Amino acid sequence: MSDQTQHSQYSGNPYSNSGPYYERIPQRQDQMPFQTPPGQTPQQYYPFIQRPPLYPPPAYPYAPYPGVAVVTQQSEPGSGMAIAGLILGIISVVSFFIFYISIPVSIVGIVLSALGCRSISRRTLAIWGLVLSIIGLLLAICFILFFVLLAISQQPRTP
Numbered sequence: 001m002s003d004q005t006q007h008s009q010y011s012g013n014p015y016s017n018s019g020p021y022y023e024r025i026p027q028r029q030d031q032m033p034f035q036t037p038p039g040q041t042p043q044q045y046y047p048f049i050q051r052p053p054l055y056p057p058p059a060y061p062y063a064p065y066p067g068v069a070v071v072t073q074q075s076e077p078g079s080g081m082a083i084a085g086l087i088l089g090i091i092s093v094v095s096f097f098i099f100y101i102s103i104p105v106s107i108v109g110i111v112l113s114a115l116g117c118r119s120i121s122r123r124t125l126a127i128w129g130l131v132l133s134i135i136g137l138l139l140a141i142c143f144i145l146f147f148v149l150l151a152i153s154q155q156p157r158t159p
Contacts, residue, residue, distance in 0.1 A: 078126070082116025085109050085129030092136025102140040109133030 088109030096102045110133040116126035 076119045076121060078116045078118035079122045080116075081112045082119050082122035082126035082129065085111075085113030085116045085133065086125045087129070088112060089129040089132025089136060093132050093139065096136050096139035097143055099140045099144050102136055106133045106137035106140065110137070 088105050092102050092106035092109055095105070109129055113126045113129035113133055116129065117123055119126065
């Protein structure tokens with residue numbers, strides 16, 4: 001058996017008139033769903049029934065599609081950095097009272113947002129990330145200064 005018929009999707013003789021791609025035509029008169037008039041063959045009486053060709057069907061049920069050229073959008077430089085800067089800006093504003101987390105996060109958020117401003121489509125996100133990171137950094141510094149001044153004012157004064 002050759003490789004072509006061995007890998008085909010039907011079984012049996014490839015040159016026979018049967019298979020899943022062809023509708024089997026009854027050969028005898030008693031197999032016909034209707035009676036054919038005397039002297040006419042089923043092909044004359046049923047012209048819509050086509051005999052399959054005598055060559056084997058293709059290995060695939062359809063011709064391979066040649067494909068379509070798909071134009072993909074090039075990724076912009078800095079679009080991921082703009083999103084990361086926005087996320088870090090939100091984190092720095094929310095966690096400003098944990099200054100040992102908020103200060104490094106806001107510094108990294110400022111850097112990533114500044115680099116994310118190169119993206120044309122995500123520039124607004126980068127600007128919001130930059131603003132939120134700066135606000136988070138200022139809140140953390142004000143929080144530290146408040147507690148330092150509070151600690152200084154609580155110390156007893158010695159004359």
